[in-house]
Amino acid sequence: MSDFDQILAEYKQKTNALQKNYSELLIVSTVISALLTVLFAIFRNISFIYRWLFYLMLILLITSFSLYLIIISKFSSDKLLFEYLYPKIIDHVNSNNNLSLEFQRSPRDEEKLKKAALIPPEQISISIMFKISYGNVQKAESASSENVDKGKKVEDRIIHLVDIYDIAVILNRFNTSRMFFRGNYYIFHIPNNKVFQIKSRGEFYQYSPGWPKLDTREDVDEYIGKKGKREIEKRFYDVYDFLSSKFSEPPFYIGGIKDEIHVAVSGERTILSMPVEDATHKKIDEIKKSIHGLVNLSEDILKILT
Numbered sequence: 001m002s003d004f005d006q007i008l009a010e011y012k013q014k015t016n017a018l019q020k021n022y023s024e025l026l027i028v029s030t031v032i033s034a035l036l037t038v039l040f041a042i043f044r045n046i047s048f049i050y051r052w053l054f055y056l057m058l059i060l061l062i063t064s065f066s067l068y069l070i071i072i073s074k075f076s077s078d079k080l081l082f083e084y085l086y087p088k089i090i091d092h093v094n095s096n097n098n099l100s101l102e103f104q105r106s107p108r109d110e111e112k113l114k115k116a117a118l119i120p121p122e123q124i125s126i127s128i129m130f131k132i133s134y135g136n137v138q139k140a141e142s143a144s145s146e147n148v149d150k151g152k153k154v155e156d157r158i159i160h161l162v163d164i165y166d167i168a169v170i171l172n173r174f175n176t177s178r179m180f181f182r183g184n185y186y187i188f189h190i191p192n193n194k195v196f197q198i199k200s201r202g203e204f205y206q207y208s209p210g211w212p213k214l215d216t217r218e219d220v221d222e223y224i225g226k227k228g229k230r231e232i233e234k235r236f237y238d239v240y241d242f243l244s245s246k247f248s249e250p251p252f253y254i255g256g257i258k259d260e261i262h263v264a265v266s267g268e269r270t271i272l273s274m275p276v277e278d279a280t281h282k283k284i285d286e287i288k289k290s291i292h293g294l295v296n297l298s299e300d301i302l303k304i305l306t
Contacts, residue, residue: 086103086105089284090103092288101291103132104133106130107128109128115262116260116262117197117211119180120171124180125172126168127170129165129166129168131164132164133162162187163186164295165185165187166183167181181251181253184265184294184297188262188305189260192258196224197211197222198237199221199223209223236254236256236305239263239304247265251264
């Protein structure tokens with residue numbers, strides 16, 4: 001049995017056991033409710049109105065409890081999916097590709113995503129499906145000879161830390177809700193002192209951070225921080241042009257703040273919830289391919305930035 005055969009078997013076993021437990025709870029609650037109904041019907045001297053009110057309340061109770069069990073079962077299955085199966089997939093990707101990816105389900109990182117002001121600060125709701133983080137490791141032997149000559153202890157260190165999110169942003173204004181952004185959001189932790197934004201132009205995607213606006217190109221909206229030169233470095237436009245050549249449709253958002261570059265790429269969510277019966281080798285391969293796609297895109301962007 002291969003590693004993934006064992007992982008899939010364990011995942012399905014855990015999920016089926018969980019569903020069985022909730023099914024048994026539902027059966028027990030239904031039987032108890034039925035017994036109560038029979039006992040109540042025996043006492044016919046109770047008034048007609050009270051008797052039917054009781055029946056109505058009992059039906060509502062059974063329905064509500066059944067819905068609760070169904071919903072909680074779904075959430076518990078998703079918990080197994082994201083806290084057991086996907087971490088196993090990440091471990092497999094790491095071991096077979098010399099990577100150090102870390103997977104986190106639904107982190108509370110909304111404020112981190114707002115820091116570059118690519119996302120409106122108010123009247124929005126952010127749904128984070130997952131976060132994948134990794135860092136490129138600078139080996140000790142690649143350290144400067146100066147430090148080595150001085151006898152300083154040089155250790156491996158992580159550079160170019162990257163966070164990759166799968167998010168959906170809903171804009172809630174004027175009693176209506178609409179999708180502001182859906183796709184992947186990258187945060188590159190690299191040295192930077194430029195505050196700026198480059199964003200796809202279009203009515204649906206316009207949101208001004210209140211910064212000075214540039215007009216160097218017709219195909220994008222450009223903003224710079226209130227301090228510093230009134231220009232944006234070429235490498236940031238190169239990132240935008242790279243994304244435009246790779247993907248057929250915008251929006252693409254690029255923003256810079258102190259020691260961070262944020263890049264948002266719209267598109268369908270990469271990893272979604274799936275029924276246990278869909279957990280097959282083919283589906284696992286699709287997820288692995290999606291993860292590789294996210295990492296490869298971040299590496300391509302990082303090469304342009306650095």
